[in-house]
Amino acid sequence: xxxxxxxxxxxxxxxxxxxxxxxxxxxxxxxxxxxxxxxxxxxxxxxxxxxxxxxxxxxxxxxxxxxxxxxxxxxxxxxxxxxxxxxxxxxxxxxxxxxxxxxxxxxxxxxxxxxxxxxxxxxxxxxxxxxxxxxxxxxxxxxxxxxxxxxxxxxxxxxxxxxxxxxxxxxxxxxxxxxxxxxxxxxxxxxxxxxxxxxxxxxxxxxxxxxxxxxxxxxxxxxxxxxxxxxxxxxxxxxxxxxxxxxxxxxxxxxxxxxxxxxxxxxxxxxxxxxxxxxxxxxxxxxxxxxxxxxxxxxxxxxxxxxxxxxxxxxxxxxxxxxxxxxxxxxxxxxxxxxxxxxxxxxxxxxxxxxxxxxxxxxxxxxxxxxxxxxxxxxxxxxxxxxxxxxxxxxxxxxxxxxxxxxxxxxxxxxxxxxxxxxxxxxxxxxxxxxxxxxxxxxxxxxxxxxxxxxxxxxxxxxxxxxxxxxxxxxxxxxxxxxxxxxxxxxxxxxxxxxxxxxxxxxxxxxxxxxxxxxxxxxxxxxxxxxxxxxxxxxxxxxxxxxxxxxxxxxxxxxxxxxxxxxxxxxxxxxxxxxxxxxxxxxxxxxxxxxxxxxxxxxxxxxxxxxxxxxxxxxxxxxxxx
Amino acid sequence: xxxxxxxxxxxxxxxxxxxxxxxxxxxxxxxxxxxxxxxxxxxxxxxxxxxxxxxxxxxxxxxxxxxxxxxxxxxxxxxxxxxxxxxxxxxxxxxxxxxxxxxxxxxxxxxxxxxxxxxxxxxxxxxxxxxxxxxxxxxxxxxxxxxxxxxxxxxxxxxxxxxxxxxxxxxxxxxxxxxxxxxxxxxxxxxxxxxxxxxxxx
Numbered sequence: 001x002x003x004x005x006x007x008x009x010x011x012x013x014x015x016x017x018x019x020x021x022x023x024x025x026x027x028x029x030x031x032x033x034x035x036x037x038x039x040x041x042x043x044x045x046x047x048x049x050x051x052x053x054x055x056x057x058x059x060x061x062x063x064x065x066x067x068x069x070x071x072x073x074x075x076x077x078x079x080x081x082x083x084x085x086x087x088x089x090x091x092x093x094x095x096x097x098x099x100x101x102x103x104x105x106x107x108x109x110x111x112x113x114x115x116x117x118x119x120x121x122x123x124x125x126x127x128x129x130x131x132x133x134x135x136x137x138x139x140x141x142x143x144x145x146x147x148x149x150x151x152x153x154x155x156x157x158x159x160x161x162x163x164x165x166x167x168x169x170x171x172x173x174x175x176x177x178x179x180x181x182x183x184x185x186x187x188x189x190x191x192x193x194x195x196x197x198x199x200x201x202x203x204x205x206x207x208x209x210x211x212x213x214x215x216x217x218x219x220x221x222x223x224x225x226x227x228x229x230x231x232x233x234x235x236x237x238x239x240x241x242x243x244x245x246x247x248x249x250x251x252x253x254x255x256x257x258x259x260x261x262x263x264x265x266x267x268x269x270x271x272x273x274x275x276x277x278x279x280x281x282x283x284x285x286x287x288x289x290x291x292x293x294x295x296x297x298x299x300x301x302x303x304x305x306x307x308x309x310x311x312x313x314x315x316x317x318x319x320x321x322x323x324x325x326x327x328x329x330x331x332x333x334x335x336x337x338x339x340x341x342x343x344x345x346x347x348x349x350x351x352x353x354x355x356x357x358x359x360x361x362x363x364x365x366x367x368x369x370x371x372x373x374x375x376x377x378x379x380x381x382x383x384x385x386x387x388x389x390x391x392x393x394x395x396x397x398x399x400x401x402x403x404x405x406x407x408x409x410x411x412x413x414x415x416x417x418x419x420x421x422x423x424x425x426x427x428x429x430x431x432x433x434x435x436x437x438x439x440x441x442x443x444x445x446x447x448x449x450x451x452x453x454x455x456x457x458x459x460x461x462x463x464x465x466x467x468x469x470x471x472x473x474x475x476x477x478x479x480x481x482x483x484x485x486x487x488x489x490x491x492x493x494x495x496x497x498x499x500x501x502x503x504x505x506x507x508x509x510x511x512x513x514x515x516x517x518x519x520x521x522x523x524x525x526x527x528x529x530x531x532x533x534x535x536x537x538x539x540x541x542x543x544x545x546x547x548x549x550x551x552x553x554x555x556x557x558x559x560x561x562x563x564x565x566x567x568x569x570x571x572x573x574x575x576x577x578x579x580x581x582x583x584x585x586x587x588x589x590x591x592x593x594x595x596x597x598x599x600x601x602x603x604x605x606x607x608x609x610x611x612x613x614x615x616x617x618x619x620x621x622x623x624x625x626x
Numbered sequence: 627x628x629x630x631x632x633x634x635x636x637x638x639x640x641x642x643x644x645x646x647x648x649x650x651x652x653x654x655x656x657x658x659x660x661x662x663x664x665x666x667x668x669x670x671x672x673x674x675x676x677x678x679x680x681x682x683x684x685x686x687x688x689x690x691x692x693x694x695x696x697x698x699x700x701x702x703x704x705x706x707x708x709x710x711x712x713x714x715x716x717x718x719x720x721x722x723x724x725x726x727x728x729x730x731x732x733x734x735x736x737x738x739x740x741x742x743x744x745x746x747x748x749x750x751x752x753x754x755x756x757x758x759x760x761x762x763x764x765x766x767x768x769x770x771x772x773x774x775x776x777x778x779x780x781x782x783x784x785x786x787x788x789x790x791x792x793x794x795x796x797x798x799x800x801x802x803x804x805x806x807x808x809x810x811x812x813x814x815x816x817x818x819x820x821x822x823x824x825x826x827x828x
Contacts, residue, residue, distance in 0.1 A: 180656055211660045213663075215663040215666075219667040222764070570646060572646070572794065617799075
């Protein structure tokens with residue numbers, strides 16, 4: 001390969017190292033890293049809020065936080081973790097890894113990628129503005145009316161909630177569409193749908209769920225805001241409204257969302273667990289189908305969040321059965337992983353520690369989830385700490401722990417340097433012990449009837465010791481996360497971070513054939529694929545003696561058919577642009593105007609948004625058609 | 627190691643490949659899919675509120691005449707735009723642009739008609755009077771907002787220097803926007819059926 005071609009590719013694909021370049025880049029690697037970093041900041045914010053709550057609950061009758069502050073903190077904790085951490089961190093991995101993994105040079109819509117990142121960032125900033133007004137949302141992450149009506153929740157708190165979530169749904173929908181089209185259109189020639197990496201399957205499922213579930217949340221939030229600020233009636237019984245309408249809309253979105261933040265994490269485990277077991281995953285088609293089916297059936301279980309509202313036995317039985325069906329698909333995946341470990345020769349790296357910890361926590365969280373799906377038990381434990389315990393086992397266990405496994409696995413690819421394995425294992429054990437100390441006692445507290453969302457409890461109920469243990473555990477969990485953060489920053493230093501090289505784990509998928517960190521254009525020769533494990537088979541992915549797959553004429557990548565991945569076209573990738581950033585800033589102003597009920601200003605920002613979209617889509621450098 | 631070796635003709639010469647024009651169309655389909663779910667949720671809310679409150683039976687059902695005229699206007703616009711798509715496929719761009727202009731005019735006619743329809747309907751029920759008014763005006767206003775967005779998109783395509791196969795994005799802008807416009811029209815069909823005709827049937 002001549003250096004002239006490499007120089008040409010670099011010139012085409014590299015973003016200039018200037019301030020303008022930083023803001024205008026559409027490179028999926030830059031934006032993916034920003035997604036990850038921003039989501040980590042939200043994780044730390046949510047974590048600090050959790051620690052504040054645990055301090056308040058450490059002993060009975062504490063007065064560290066007022067009830068109002070406590071309500072705001074637990075609500076901000078839940079919204080931050082569920083919306084601005086759990087899904088964006090997985091999007092970050094997908095946006096960074098999927099193009100490399102399928103052998104493309106960028107996402108299908110790179111400018112939309114920039115838009116969805118900035119919209120995600122600004123919607124989070126918008127939400128956190130509420131803290132500076134002292135009026136953060138305070139009604140829990142599911143914000144049930146009538147409590148969230150203007151009458152019972154005056155002030156801006158719930159308006160921040162509704163508008164920030166609307167802003168977030170826009171970002172999330174655009175991001176999901178982008179990933180779907182990328183996976184269906186940009187897979188390397190030969191990477192038929194039956195040879196696609198499992199992370200692509202879970203990203204695809206999660207993205208389809210997002211596209212179809214987000215509108216439900218958006219509709220609910222629009223109704224809420226219209227009722228609160230503009231005198232409409234959707235949720236108030238006096239004028240013919242139905243408080244349950246919110247619950248239906250919210251949970252029709254809410255349960256698919258649970259799988260949106262669970263499935264990509266299982267996809268990441270399906271990638272790294274076989275690598276560290278030194279063998280292909282057992283039952284690839286079953287794992288792939290189980291992933292897709294979880295997403296599909298996930299749309300039919302939302303009512304299990306509402307067993308306690310009073311419904312017919314028929315509908316409750318149906319949704320109870322549907323909920324238990326889901327566990328079949330999860331079990332397929334779990335048994336595939338166990339069989340992979342069984343048949344392989346596992347290497348206990350730090351990443352593998354997290355993966356095994358995930359398996360343990362998934363089984364505990366899954367089992368107490370099945371218990372919760374049984375209606376009489378649900379009536380007993382709903383709104384108690386049992387549910388808090390269950391949801392943290394499934395959310396921390398199946399999102400945060402796999403995310404750390406993925407960090408230890410893929411960060412060497414992103415930074416080019418290895419993290420310390422010893423520190424990683426320490427971090428895992430500290431986190432694992434801290435987590436179980438913090439959340440296992442909550443099962444028992446819940447069975448004893450301790451209600452959630454209450455800022456304190458009287459002494460002598462027999463829960464003081466368990467609450468104190470939980471608080472200590474929460475801090476230990478925090479220390480475990482801090483060890484990993486330290487490990488990360490330590491690895492960036494040239495003395496303490498070993499050079500990673502192309503493929504430090506001897507893994508099987510295409511992202512490991514690029515440099516670490518990858519060049520702006522990915523691979524010089526766009527790869528072709530013959531098997532599910534491109535780097536483990538005999539086929540040389542980048543074998544291209546005549547330089548026919550270099551595509552150095554312009555910013556190009558190969559487009560293929562969606563099933564068999566036969567090459568059908570070359571796709572032109574747009575250049576860097578500032579328009580998506582400007583558009584999101586104006587949209588931020590729009591949501592600010594809606595918050596303050598300034599209708600004319602809002603209308604003006606809408607017109608500016610439309611004009612910016614026209615500028616965005618306007619063809620640049622129109623030349624003779626190819 | 628279980629590696630599946632297939633006979634994929636992977637080493638195709640790239641010079642044989644044309645420039646991809648399909649990504650945007652795929653994206654628009656997904657966007658429309660998301661919008662379909664938005665309106666499904668709105669119609670679901672309409673029925674959910676209706677079944678929860680039998681006072682709706684005493685509401686005067688909306689009048690049908692204007693709604694049907696508006697339906698005729700939109701369906702005509704869809705037919706015209708479909709014809710325009712066919713012309714663009716045959717590289718008859720002047721006819722395509724004429725079809726766009728006619729569609730835009732019909733869309734504006736719809737907006738004018740909906741102004742009169744709202745003025746008539748507001749005499750009986752307002753968004754603030756009860757849950758029925760709120761959901762009725764929310765659904766119809768959502769539709770009008772989508773229609774205005776569709777009009778902006780049509781105007782954008784009309785202004786584009788080229789609407790055939792293009793080297794730079796947007797590719798296939800004409801058929802992308804047409805797809806969105808057909809979707810907006812189909813939503814009105816359901817609005818007429820559910821919000822206008824159904825209450826008159828009982």
